[in-house]
Amino acid sequence: xxxxxxxxxxxxxxxxxxxxxxxxxxxxxxxxxxxxxxxxxxxxxxxxxxxxxxxxxxxxxxxxxxxxxxxxxxxxxxxxxxxxxxxxxxxxxxxxxxxxxxxxxxxxxxxxxxxxxxxxxxxxxxxxxxxxxxxxxxxxxxxxxxxxxxxxxxxxxxxxxxxxxxxxxxxxxxxxxxxxxxxxxxxxxxxxxxxxxxxxxxxxxxxxxxxxxxxxxxxxxxxxxxxxxxxxxxxxxxxxxxxxxxxxxxxxxxxxxxxxxxxxxxxxxxxxxxxxxxxxxxxxxxxxxxxxxxxxxxxxxxxxxxxxxxxxxxxxxxxxxxxxxxxxxxxxxxxxxxxxxxxxxxxxxxxxxxxxxxxxxxxxxxxxxxxxxxxxxxxxxxxxxxxxxxxxxxxxxxxxxxxxxxxxxxxxxxxxxxxxxxxxxxxxxxxxxxxxxxxxxxxxxxxxxxxxxxxxxxxxxxxxxxxxxxxxxxxxxxxxxxxxxxxxxxxxxxxxxxxxxxxxxxxxxxxxxxxxxxxxxxxx
Amino acid sequence: xxxxxxxxxxxxxxxxxxxxxxxxxxxxxxxxxxxxxxxxxxxxxxxxxxxxxxxxxxxxxxxxxxxxxxxxxxxxxxxxxxxxxxxxxxxxxxxxxxxxxxxxxxxxxxxxxxxxxxxxxxxxxxxxxxxxxxxxxxxxxxxxxxxxxxxxxxxxxxxxxxxxxxxxxxxxxxxxxxxxxxxxxxxxxxxxxxxxxxxxxxxxxxxxxxxxxxxxxxxxxxxxxxxxxxxxxxxxxxxxxxxxxxxxxxxxxxxxxxxxxxxxxxxxxxxxxxxxxxxxxxxxxxxxxxxxxxxxxxxxxxxxxxxxxxxxxxxxxxxxxxxxxxxxxxxxxxxxxxxxxxxxxxx
Ligand code: SF4
Numbered sequence: 001x002x003x004x005x006x007x008x009x010x011x012x013x014x015x016x017x018x019x020x021x022x023x024x025x026x027x028x029x030x031x032x033x034x035x036x037x038x039x040x041x042x043x044x045x046x047x048x049x050x051x052x053x054x055x056x057x058x059x060x061x062x063x064x065x066x067x068x069x070x071x072x073x074x075x076x077x078x079x080x081x082x083x084x085x086x087x088x089x090x091x092x093x094x095x096x097x098x099x100x101x102x103x104x105x106x107x108x109x110x111x112x113x114x115x116x117x118x119x120x121x122x123x124x125x126x127x128x129x130x131x132x133x134x135x136x137x138x139x140x141x142x143x144x145x146x147x148x149x150x151x152x153x154x155x156x157x158x159x160x161x162x163x164x165x166x167x168x169x170x171x172x173x174x175x176x177x178x179x180x181x182x183x184x185x186x187x188x189x190x191x192x193x194x195x196x197x198x199x200x201x202x203x204x205x206x207x208x209x210x211x212x213x214x215x216x217x218x219x220x221x222x223x224x225x226x227x228x229x230x231x232x233x234x235x236x237x238x239x240x241x242x243x244x245x246x247x248x249x250x251x252x253x254x255x256x257x258x259x260x261x262x263x264x265x266x267x268x269x270x271x272x273x274x275x276x277x278x279x280x281x282x283x284x285x286x287x288x289x290x291x292x293x294x295x296x297x298x299x300x301x302x303x304x305x306x307x308x309x310x311x312x313x314x315x316x317x318x319x320x321x322x323x324x325x326x327x328x329x330x331x332x333x334x335x336x337x338x339x340x341x342x343x344x345x346x347x348x349x350x351x352x353x354x355x356x357x358x359x360x361x362x363x364x365x366x367x368x369x370x371x372x373x374x375x376x377x378x379x380x381x382x383x384x385x386x387x388x389x390x391x392x393x394x395x396x397x398x399x400x401x402x403x404x405x406x407x408x409x410x411x412x413x414x415x416x417x418x419x420x421x422x423x424x425x426x427x428x429x430x431x432x433x434x435x436x437x438x439x440x441x442x443x444x445x446x447x448x449x450x451x452x453x454x455x456x457x458x459x460x461x462x463x464x465x466x467x468x469x470x471x472x473x474x475x476x477x478x479x480x481x482x483x484x485x486x487x488x489x490x491x492x493x494x495x496x497x498x499x500x501x502x503x504x505x506x507x508x509x510x511x512x513x514x515x516x517x518x519x520x521x522x523x524x
Numbered sequence: 525x526x527x528x529x530x531x532x533x534x535x536x537x538x539x540x541x542x543x544x545x546x547x548x549x550x551x552x553x554x555x556x557x558x559x560x561x562x563x564x565x566x567x568x569x570x571x572x573x574x575x576x577x578x579x580x581x582x583x584x585x586x587x588x589x590x591x592x593x594x595x596x597x598x599x600x601x602x603x604x605x606x607x608x609x610x611x612x613x614x615x616x617x618x619x620x621x622x623x624x625x626x627x628x629x630x631x632x633x634x635x636x637x638x639x640x641x642x643x644x645x646x647x648x649x650x651x652x653x654x655x656x657x658x659x660x661x662x663x664x665x666x667x668x669x670x671x672x673x674x675x676x677x678x679x680x681x682x683x684x685x686x687x688x689x690x691x692x693x694x695x696x697x698x699x700x701x702x703x704x705x706x707x708x709x710x711x712x713x714x715x716x717x718x719x720x721x722x723x724x725x726x727x728x729x730x731x732x733x734x735x736x737x738x739x740x741x742x743x744x745x746x747x748x749x750x751x752x753x754x755x756x757x758x759x760x761x762x763x764x765x766x767x768x769x770x771x772x773x774x775x776x777x778x779x780x781x782x783x784x785x786x787x788x789x790x791x792x793x794x795x796x797x798x799x800x801x802x803x804x805x806x807x808x809x810x811x812x813x814x815x816x817x818x819x820x821x822x823x824x825x826x827x828x829x830x831x832x833x834x835x836x837x838x839x840x841x842x843x844x845x846x847x848x849x850x851x852x853x854x855x856x857x858x859x860x861x862x863x864x865x866x867x868x869x870x871x
Contacts, residue, residue: 007852261827264723312718312726326728332772332825364769365830369837377767384767398764400696448836455841458850458858465859466868503868513835 004453006030009085011460016088017056020045024053028063028080033161035075054078058159060117061240066164079161083522087243089456089515094150094241097249102144105133109141110150110241118154118240121233139233146232149245149280154238169194244284251285251524252276255354258361259328259335266309270324271335273302274349285524289352295343296322333357355524356441362520363444367416374399375407379416379439387420387436408437415447449521456514463507470500536582544575545584549600554588556597583610586621608659615642619650623660623674628682630663630673666694689757700749705761707748708739709824712771716824733774733821736762762822773820840867 006029013022027043028034036054040047057063062084066077091114099107105128112127113119121142128138145151157165173190174182182190252275260268277299278292300321303309309320325347328336335354339346360383368376377397382388385396394404411417422434467474473496481487489497537545547563548555560572576598579585583606590597601609609617618640623631631639637647651674654660662672665685673685690696715734718724734742740758743749765771836842840863841850850856858864 261830263725263826266723267725310721310724312721312724312730314727323725323727327725330728330774361830362834365834366836366842368830369834370843373768376769377764380769381767396763397767398690398696398701398760400698451841451847452836454847454850455836455839457852458841458864459839461852461858462861462864506868510835510839513833514839517835 004450004457005082005086008089008453008457008460009082011457011464012085012088015460017060020049021053021056024050025057025062025080025085028078029082033066033077033079035077039078056117060084061158064159064161066161068164077161077164079163086518089511090519092512093250093516093519094243094246097246097253098145098148098150100253101148101150101249103141105137105141106144110145113145113151113239113241118238120235120238122235124239125233142232146239150242150249151239152242152245154240158240166191166194245282247285247519247523248279248282250519251351251355251358252279252282254358254520254524255335255349255351258333258354258358262331262333263327266307266320267324267328269304269307270299270309270321270328271349273299273304274336274347277302285351285355289350290337290339291349291351293339293346293348296325296345296347297343299325299347358520358524359445360441362517363416363439363441363448366414366448367411370414371407371410374403375411378404378407379411382417382437382439383441387438389434389436393437411439415451416444418443445521449518452514452518452521456511456518459507459511459514463504463511466500466503466507470496473497473500537579537584538575540571540575541579541582541584544572545579545600548579548585548598552600554590554597554599556590556595560598583617613650615640615646615650616654618642619647619654620659623654624676626675628675628679628685630665630675630681630685633662633672633674636674664694666691666696669694689751689753690760700751701761701764704743704749705765707746708743708758708761709765709770711739711742712765712822713824717826731776731821733823735776735818735821737818739822765822769825771822771824773822776819776821840864 006026009029010022010026013025017025023043023045024039027039031038031042034042036047036050039045039050039054043050045053054063054065057080058065061081063078063080066079067074068077069075094114095107095111098110102110109124109128112124116123124142125135125138128141170187170190173194174180252272255275256268256272259271274294275291277294281292282288300319303321309324311318311320311323314320314323322345325336325338325345329338329347333354335349335357336347337350339348364376364379367379374397377399378393381393381396388396390401390405390408393408394401397404399407408417412419417437417439420436420438421428422436423429424432424434473493476482476489476493477497479487482489543564544560547560551559557569557572561567561569564572576585576587580587584601586599586601588597588599589595609620612620619636619642622636622639625631633651636651637644640647642650651660655662658677660674661677662674663681663685665671665673665681667684673681675681686694690701692700712734715732716726718726736759737755739762740753740755743753743758762771762773766773834842840861841847841858844850844861844863846856850858850861852858
């Protein structure tokens with residue numbers, strides 16, 4: 001797994017930051033936590049180069065550092081976060097999500113933040129300056145990003161390696177309690193307390209200005225800018241994109257679209273609004289198993305009035321909300337559940353189940369496309385009934401045994417179906433063993449993700465190759481006389497340019513879709 | 525002819541034998557020696573056995589063992605059968621008896637030979653003879669088509685052997701199944717969505733979705749097929765559609781006391797299970813519940829919930845046969861691979 005991930009990460013870094021940063025990051029990826037000295041020695045780059053690269057990587061939230069005392073010296077260790085690199089491929093998706101949530105202008109500002117990794121308000125405002133944008137409008141655009149929490153303030157801790165942060169917090173706590181080594185149970189308890197504290201702290205940060213822990217240095221700056229009408233515009237405050245929150249938005253939208261495909265646009269709207277009611281409280285995709293319950297009456301009031309909820313046989317003016325909610329509950333996907341009876345029924349979206357459904361449907365579609373109807377049926381049978389042998393599969397699926405067997409092995413090779421052997425005798429002889437087939441979403445998720453990393457890296461590689469092959473042409477295109485129209489490309493060159501553009505577009509399009517698939521598999 | 529033959533044969537019996545035969549005939553399931561003694565005053569075991577042997581050799585009576593006790597008992601042969609086997613040689617009779625015992629499940633030729641105790645060659649000729657006389661026949665079971673299985677000529681092979689309605693000449697008739705399930709699906713679609721308003725749904729309490737027996741009726745009336753189908757066959761077809769993800773099933777409200785709310789809570793039960801696998805277990809149980817009767821209504825699924833395009837199978841690597849060998853810098857690699865070339869050229 002890590003091999004394919006590393007390869008993809010390096011390809012992304014090369015694309016976004018060039019070969020030297022890629023080299024430094026590569027060194028960190030291969031070696032793990034390292035000091036500057038080690039990196040310089042290994043990479044055969046100058047200390048200055050390495051330091052600058054590290055600076056860029058920290059600026060873009062991919063590398064964190066930790067100071068640790070070794071004897072009398074302080075040694076700084078750098079560590080790279082591979083997921084922070086991999087998600088860079090999904091920038092277009094995040095930008096789209098921001099546009100939907102906060103509007104076009106905000107998206108432009110958000111893009112600026114992505115470009116800089118971290119940015120302060122003056123920088124963003126300067127970039128947003130354009131005809132017809134007043135200062136207040138710019139502030140609003142920025143406020144929208146903060147309110148949606150797709151952008152959050154950077155904290156000094158963000159650059160410190162999480163593991164080291166944990167260790168030092170723990171050490172400090174232990175020292176405070178007298179410095180005696182703690183027992184395992186005490187340690188777990190302590191860790192839990194610390195985790196709780198951190199959570200609360202995070203909450204504070206995310207809501208913007210209210211912070212429970214304030215570092216000395218910042219306290220001073222805070223006082224200094226108190227005169228400033230808006231603390232968020234403080235030039236000493238830097239902001240970064242909050243991908244966890246963006247994943248929440250993207251996931252919720254994916255769930256709504258699932259309902260839409262399953263039933264109709266009205267059902268999609270019902271699920272969308274059911275989710276949006278508590279969306280602001282969801283910090284990432286893993287925490288909540290269900291969305292917060294919303295009453296049917298409350299839900300009716302926030303639904304888009306332009307989307308009707310048609311139900312057969314109901315009188316005109318009848319609210320179809322309850323019918324839609326109950327139909328969604330009745331559906332096999334089980335996206336919606338009823339939590340209680342109050343307020344005409346309290347409903348929530350089963351987030352955990354929905355995430356599984358999203359992955360399962362993706363796999364089902366892979367099975368369908370690759371192996372056809374019979375295989376898809378067999379895959380679904382295994383999903384429903386768990387472990388079955390060949391003949392059972394063939395009976396349920398109503399396909400010839402030969403076809404069933406063929407499908408099963410094909411899916412097995414693709415990591416979409418698995419065999420469990422149950423030996424009848426102690427010697428595990430194959431002749432006296434039952435072979436049971438099953439599918440497993442978690443297992444296939446890993447397999448499919450692995451293949452997708454491979455494919456995505458291939459797509460990138462191919463794109464680079466296509467562009468390299470036309471290096472001369474591209475060079476010619478960027479000549480000033482061509483740009484200024486003094487000279488022209490020959491007909492065949494023009495055709496080649498067009499072809500290259502088409503090929504690159506096709507590759508980039510597939511890359512984004514592949515990256516989206518990886519997001520569903522890895523983040524939802 | 526058989527009547528005359530049986531009269532002749534009957535005539536050849538002694539009075540004692542006739543008395544004895546009458547008693548045996550009165551017990552179509554077989555009778556043991558004790559029971560016979562009760563009905564025949566003054567006969568001892570020996571008398572009965574001697575006459576019984578005579579009857580047996582004249583093809584009127586078969587010996588058998590009774591139930592678990594393994595007691596010796598006797599059973600009369602029908603007149604027709606007596607005439608059929610009457611002219612047989614001993615070895616033919618052995619084979620005949622084994623084939624007959626196997627009923628419509630048939631007996632595998634190898635077992636037939638082994639159990640008959642006859643020499644292979646002899647057994648082969650005997651079997652051929654009986655086949656020629658249209659007394660026995662062979663069929664190929666669907667599950668093990670290489671095994672010849674013998675049964676009496678007049679019997680219809682069991683569904684176990686033929687595979688049932690879905691098999692034609694020992695092959696699963698895929699065209700037939702596909703066509704029929706398409707028709708059934710169309711019928712369900714028709715019943716699943718309101719016609720009047722576009723994109724409307726039926727309220728959740730709607731209960732006019734078809735059940736397995738409704739669909740069975742529909743097929744029988746429609747004349748879609750001349751193959752006689754039972755409700756279980758239709759059920760298998762519906763299950764297939766369900767596994768296809770084309771239809772879903774809804775518990776008939778009547779089957780659970782008609783309270784839709786109750787149904788909701790039933791479904792809720794399994795929502796809280798933490799284990800991922802468990803989320804699907806109840807699906808499996810619902811499938812097994814099926815035998816309990818006509819409790820499900822079938823409703824077409826509007827969308828399969830699949831994306832129209834799939835990022836993975838769309839790109840060459842998703843369909844690549846040499847993916848395992850593909851490495852940057854290796855002989856198969858993304859820079860020179862022809863799958864990419866074709867793909868990029870194609871669109
Ligand atoms: S050979 Fe080509 S299509 Fe196959 S995996 Fe490699 S890059 Fe993809």
